[in-house]
Amino acid sequence: MSLVASHAPVLAIIIPLLAAPVCAMLRGTTFPWFLTTVISALSFAVSVQILLTVSDTGPISYMLGGWAAPWGIEYVADPLSAFVMLIISGISTGVLLYARESIAKEVPPHQLGLFFSAYLLALAGMMGITVTGDAFNIFVFLEITSLSSYVLIAMGEKADRRALTSAFQYLIIGTIGATFILIGVGLLYMMTGTLNIADIASRFDAIADTRPVRAAVAFLIIGIAIKLAMFPFHVWLPNAYSYAPSIVTAFFAGTATKVSVYLLLRFIFTIFGAEFSFGVVSLSELLMPLGVIAFLSMSTVAIFQTNVKRLLAFSSVAQLGYMTVGIALASEAGLTASILHIFNHAIVKTGLFLSVGCMVFVAGSAYLKDLEGIGSRMPLTTFGFVLGGLALIGVPLTPGFVSKWYLVMATLERGDFLGYALTAGMLLSSLLAVIYIWRVVEVAYFRPAPADAEAREAPLSLLIPTWIFIIGSFYFGIQTTVNVGFAEKAASFLMGGL
Amino acid sequence: MEQFTDIFLMLLLVAGALSVLYVRNLFVATMLLGAVSFIMALIFVSLDAVDVAFTEAAVGAGISTVLYLGTLALVGSDEKPARRRALVPLLVSLLVGTALVYATFDMPAFGRADNPVQTHVAPRYIEESPKEIGVPNMVTSVLASYRGFDTFGEVTVIFTAGIGVLLILSQLRRRREDEADLTDGPDTDTNMDNDAAASASPAERVGSEHDLVPHVVAKLLIPFILLFALYVQFHGDFGPGGGFQAGVIFAAGFILYSLIFGLHFTRQIVSTRLVKFLLALGVVLYGGVGVVSLFLGGNFLDYNVLSADPVAGQHLGILLVELGVGITVTAAMIAIFYAFAGRAEGRGNDIN
Numbered sequence: 001m002s003l004v005a006s007h008a009p010v011l012a013i014i015i016p017l018l019a020a021p022v023c024a025m026l027r028g029t030t031f032p033w034f035l036t037t038v039i040s041a042l043s044f045a046v047s048v049q050i051l052l053t054v055s056d057t058g059p060i061s062y063m064l065g066g067w068a069a070p071w072g073i074e075y076v077a078d079p080l081s082a083f084v085m086l087i088i089s090g091i092s093t094g095v096l097l098y099a100r101e102s103i104a105k106e107v108p109p110h111q112l113g114l115f116f117s118a119y120l121l122a123l124a125g126m127m128g129i130t131v132t133g134d135a136f137n138i139f140v141f142l143e144i145t146s147l148s149s150y151v152l153i154a155m156g157e158k159a160d161r162r163a164l165t166s167a168f169q170y171l172i173i174g175t176i177g178a179t180f181i182l183i184g185v186g187l188l189y190m191m192t193g194t195l196n197i198a199d200i201a202s203r204f205d206a207i208a209d210t211r212p213v214r215a216a217v218a219f220l221i222i223g224i225a226i227k228l229a230m231f232p233f234h235v236w237l238p239n240a241y242s243y244a245p246s247i248v249t250a251f252f253a254g255t256a257t258k259v260s261v262y263l264l265l266r267f268i269f270t271i272f273g274a275e276f277s278f279g280v281v282s283l284s285e286l287l288m289p290l291g292v293i294a295f296l297s298m299s300t301v302a303i304f305q306t307n308v309k310r311l312l313a314f315s316s317v318a319q320l321g322y323m324t325v326g327i328a329l330a331s332e333a334g335l336t337a338s339i340l341h342i343f344n345h346a347i348v349k350t351g352l353f354l355s356v357g358c359m360v361f362v363a364g365s366a367y368l369k370d371l372e373g374i375g376s377r378m379p380l381t382t383f384g385f386v387l388g389g390l391a392l393i394g395v396p397l398t399p400g401f402v403s404k405w406y407l408v409m410a411t412l413e414r415g416d417f418l419g420y421a422l423t424a425g426m427l428l429s430s431l432l433a434v435i436y437i438w439r440v441v442e443v444a445y446f447r448p449a450p451a452d453a454e455a456r457e458a459p460l461s462l463l464i465p466t467w468i469f470i471i472g473s474f475y476f477g478i479q480t481t482v483n484v485g486f487a488e489k490a491a492s493f494l495m496g497g498l
Numbered sequence: 499m500e501q502f503t504d505i506f507l508m509l510l511l512v513a514g515a516l517s518v519l520y521v522r523n524l525f526v527a528t529m530l531l532g533a534v535s536f537i538m539a540l541i542f543v544s545l546d547a548v549d550v551a552f553t554e555a556a557v558g559a560g561i562s563t564v565l566y567l568g569t570l571a572l573v574g575s576d577e578k579p580a581r582r583r584a585l586v587p588l589l590v591s592l593l594v595g596t597a598l599v600y601a602t603f604d605m606p607a608f609g610r611a612d613n614p615v616q617t618h619v620a621p622r623y624i625e626e627s628p629k630e631i632g633v634p635n636m637v638t639s640v641l642a643s644y645r646g647f648d649t650f651g652e653v654t655v656i657f658t659a660g661i662g663v664l665l666i667l668s669q670l671r672r673r674r675e676d677e678a679d680l681t682d683g684p685d686t687d688t689n690m691d692n693d694a695a696a697s698a699s700p701a702e703r704v705g706s707e708h709d710l711v712p713h714v715v716a717k718l719l720i721p722f723i724l725l726f727a728l729y730v731q732f733h734g735d736f737g738p739g740g741g742f743q744a745g746v747i748f749a750a751g752f753i754l755y756s757l758i759f760g761l762h763f764t765r766q767i768v769s770t771r772l773v774k775f776l777l778a779l780g781v782v783l784y785g786g787v788g789v790v791s792l793f794l795g796g797n798f799l800d801y802n803v804l805s806a807d808p809v810a811g812q813h814l815g816i817l818l819v820e821l822g823v824g825i826t827v828t829a830a831m832i833a834i835f836y837a838f839a840g841r842a843e844g845r846g847n848d849i850n
Contacts, residue, residue: 003792010798017654018785021778024661064647066800071622073647114665121658128651140651144658151662164666187601193614203614215601 004046008053009062009075009131012046012085015039017124024117029109030100032116037096040123044089047127051082055489061133069133070196076133080339080490084130084262087346091254092123098354098465099247102361106245107155115155119251121148126259135185135271136195138263142181142227146174149256153244166239173226173236180223187216188271201271208276217281220267228260230324231294234317241313242366246357249309253316254350258342261323265339268327269494278330287328292425294321299432303439308356309366311436312349315392318429319345325422326407332495333410340406340487344399347476351469352388355381358458358466368440373449375441378457382444384470389437391473394430398477402484404430504544511537525575528566535559548738549637552730556746561831564753568838632809633735633816641740642816646799649819650784652742653826660777660830667837709758716758723751731824735813741820745827752828753835761839773833780826784819791815 004011019039026032054060059078063069077085096119107115125145129138150171156163189195191212192203207213222233229237237257241249268277277283295318302314319341326338358381359374360366375382391398404426411422449455457463476483514534521527535558542551606613627639641649731744756764788799796803801815 007792007798014785014788014798018782018789020654021657021781024778025775063797064799065643066797066802067644070619072644111665111668114661117661118658118665121654124654134648136645137648137651140648140655143655144651147655147658147662151658151665154666157666183598189615190605191614193616193618193620195619203618207614210604212601212604215597218597 004049005053007062008046008050009060009077010064012043012050012089013124013128013131015043015046016120016127020117020120020124023120024114026113027110029104029112032113033096033100033103036116036120037093037099039120040089040093040096043123043127044086044093047082047085047089050077051086051486053077054079054082055486070194070199073137074133074196074198075131076198077131078490079486079493080262080265081130083339083486083490084258084342085127086486087258087343088123088126088130088255091346091350092251094465094469095247095251095254095350095354097468098250098357098462101459101461102246102357105361106159108158111155115152118148118151118155119248121145122152122251122256126255129259130262133197134195135188135197135200139178139182139185142178145256145259146171146178149252150174152248152252153240155248156244159245160243162239163243166236166243170236170240173233177223177226177233180219180226182223184216184218184220184223187212187219191216197266197271201273204271204273204276208272208280214281217272221264221283221286224260224264224267225290227257228264229257229317229320231290231298231317231321234294234298234320237317238310238313241316241353242307242310246353246360249313250350250353250357253312253353254346257316257320258346261320261327261338261342264327265335265494269335274330274495284328284330287324291321291324291328292422294318294324295429296321296425296432299429299436302436303432305436306368307366308359308368308371308440309353311440312352312356315433315436316345316349318433319349319392321429322404322407322426326410329410329414331410331413332491333406333413335491335494336484336488337403337406337410339490340484341403343483343487344403344473344476347469347473348388348391348399351466351473352385352392354462354466354469355385355388358462359385361458361462362456363453368443371440372443372447373445373453374443375445377449377453377455380463381458381466384463384466385444386437386441387470388473389440391470391477393433393437397474399473399480399483400477402477402480406484500544504541507537507541507544511541522577523575524570524577525567528563528570531566532559532563535562549635549740552738552743556743556750560750561746561753564750565834565838568835572838572841630809631812631816633813635735635737637738638734638740638816638820642819643801643812646801646815646819649823650788650799653781653784653823656826656830657777657781660826660833663834663837664774667841712758716754720751720755723754724748727751731820732817734820735816741823742827745824746831748824748828749831749835752832756835756839761836765836768832770833770836773829773836776825776829777833780822780824780829782822783825784822787815787818787822 016039019035023032023035023039026035050060054077059076061069062075062077064073064075066072103112103115121144125141125143125148128141129145132138132141150167153170154164154167185195188200191207191210192200194200194203204213226233241253244252268274268283272281298314298318298321302311302318305311305314323338323341323345326334326341328334329337356366359371359378362378362381363370363374365371391400394400394404408423408426411419411426413419458466511534514530514537518527518530518534521530535554538558539551539555542548542554606615610616623636623640623644627633627636627644631639631643633639727744727748727750730739730747731741734740734744752764752768787801787804791800791803792798794803799815799819801812802808803811804814805811
């Protein structure tokens with residue numbers, strides 16, 4: 001057991017990373033899925049252990065290869081990275097519980113070994129980005145994550161060939177984003193002579209006022225914004241989420257963009273420092289309008305969608321807007337709201353995508369016209385979707401309400417006109433969310449089902465995990481001490497510097 | 499003189515890159531890209547980055563060109579005429595270029611001894627690595643040991659690319675077979691424009707059966723290519739080289755054989771299943787070294803604990819992980835080539 005305790009940060013990554021090649025060799029339909037689920041659950045268990053240790057005793061540092069930083073690569077689990085690791089591995093495990101029957105319908109059986117291998121690589125990649133304390137290592141794991149996610153999205157190709165073009169679009173845009181991040185890291189290395197994040201941070205102030213550093217900041221922020229699908233770099237996301245297999249969409253909706261939000265936080269607060277980011281280069285003035293435009297325009301665009309998966313994808317871009325605004329407020333309260341929303345939105349949106357996945361499983365389509373009367377055909381699934389929708393809108397007792405409450409408190413804390421305007425904008429955006437969720441509800445409950453449609457619920461193996469997410473999101477909406485507690489800890493850690 | 503060489507190479511690079519953009523024939527563009535990569539490699543040599551130059555020559559000019567050609571065999575070499583002028587992308591490129599030029603103004607002068615990259619982390623690598631790791635090529639020390647986890651990540655990237663290509667291309671082939679079943683008869687007949695090939699099965703048609711000169715030259719070259727790959731693999735501790743370059747060169751030997759003698763015969767030696775197994779094996783070998791060091795009481799990828807003498811442990815560790823890199827890279831390159839060539843074969847096109 002001491003082996004696990006002393007190596008926990010690296011174990012959370014190498015367990016899925018080393019299981020991936022093994023999984024690629026497996027044949028059959030059930031075994032690759034079973035292995036992946038067990039591995040993901042193990043990674044989740046280690047992440048829980050890490051988060052508990054970190055909140056008891058403070059950040060853990062792990063020297064890879066036994067070489068001290070900055071010569072070797074360092075893993076750092078601190079309150080923020082441990083919290084995000086917990087979210088990633090938790091969402092992954094929950095989605096995998098649902099995956100067996102769902103994916104069998106979407107991917108040919110002889111490819112399941114390779115498919116789950118790519119899934120494990122995506123998981124390991126995201127966990128690696130989160131826990132690493134080395135700027136170049138971020139890029140390496142970003143490559144693993146990106147490549148595997150392009151492949152996973154392209155696997156929706158059996159159901160809809162547009163999956164291939166959306167994966168290709170994401171590949172081109174994502175590669176540009178990753179290249180920008182690499183250029184930024186390279187410039188920082190040139191100016192500081194180190195790749196270790198803590199080490200760069202400690203040498204940053206001395207070189208902050210140089211042109212290479214200003215260029216590095218620009219490249220890093222834009223590169224991360226592309227990966228984050230921040231408005232106006234979001235074009236790839238709705239396509240990718242619409243045509244990917246159900247479980248891939250659910251997995252990425254809860255994790256992939258959240259990892260990018262994490263990266264944004266890490267660079268702005270840990271490396272550049274809040275003083276530089278908001279005082280010297282005034283990132284607030286850049287991020288605030290983008291965030292506001294994102295949640296207002298994308299919530300509006302979501303209303304006009306005819307595909308529920310696409311509708312939820314646009315809603316995701318809008319929700320990322322809230323997180324961006326929280327960061328741009330540059331206060332501890334705003335940061336708490338942002339980090340809290342990473343958790344809350346992950347659990348709510350994954351639940352929603354899983355319930356849509358149930359509808360796709362039975363009705364064979366996510367288009368509104370094919371879901372008429374689905375409320376009477378699949379009562380449990382649709383009720384789950386409605387509850388998830390309420391949580392997304394931010395009705396009291398749901399996590400959406402909790403994080404919006406914190407965000408509103410943070411904006412009102414400013415006490416100026418902008419603060420009130422932001423609050424009004426958020427209320428408006430929530431009303432827009434009511435409309436787009438209502439459109440689905442109307443089609444589901446108030447349109448007659450086609451005469452030839454059979455009334456059949458999704459199998460239990462899909463329904464139970466979906467409801468775990470739905471009930472889970474209500475649990476974290478009522479009993480908020482856990483998620484709010486960890487988010488507050490992470491925010492105060494970031495604001496307090498290293 | 500050195501300045502003159504640099505400027506000359508840079509101008510050549512710009513000219514090469516621009517001509518790639520202007521040329522309308524994709525076959526010509528691919529060849530030019532190979533030339534650009536070689537110029538790049540020369541620039542790296544001039545910057546004293548021999549290992550990088552080696553990788554660029556092997557990957558950029560070598561294997562990428564072959565893979566591009568494999569793609570062109572599938573899609574043809576004529577570029578579709580652009581429907582509209584791409585003004586926005588041009589503006590974005592100019593903006594990015596401006597930002598990069600802007601960044602160069604306060605840049606530390608190249609090669610100065612008091613630059614941050616020379617004074618902070620690097621001195622330890624230069625002064626201590628002969629004692630700590632005992633490998634003459636410091637680049638190998640940094641890549642395989644100090645920053646060995648990054649290299650593990652890179653091998654995983656190659657592995658991901660390999661399984662990605664397997665997943666996507668094999669899926670497409672399956673669908674075409676489905677479609678072929680729906681339409682009547684095998685559609686391969688329509689493409690048979692070659693009399694000599696008409697009697698052969700599709701698998702044997704890939705390869706140039708009647709060209710004596712390539713046959714003889716390839717037979718002479720292939721053993722040396724494979725031997726050179728092994729040299730690069732196991733001599734990486736002492737000179738430029740290592741698993742990445744060796745893997746690419748080794749794969750190039752097999753790819754050359756397929757191009758000349760036909761995919762069919764290569765598949766008899768190296769089956770698709772074996773390629774898939776090797777693809778996974780390299781990653782497992784690299785990670786396995788890390789896991790063994792965990793159980794021997796060290797941190798992940800700490801080679802010191804692999805042997806009683808830390809330097810011997812480092813040596814063993816580096817040898818094994820480089821072998822892992824070599825195996826996965828070889829397998830990934832062959833897998834990608836198989837996937838493309840297999841598609842061309844199914845279509846009845848000649849991969850040459």
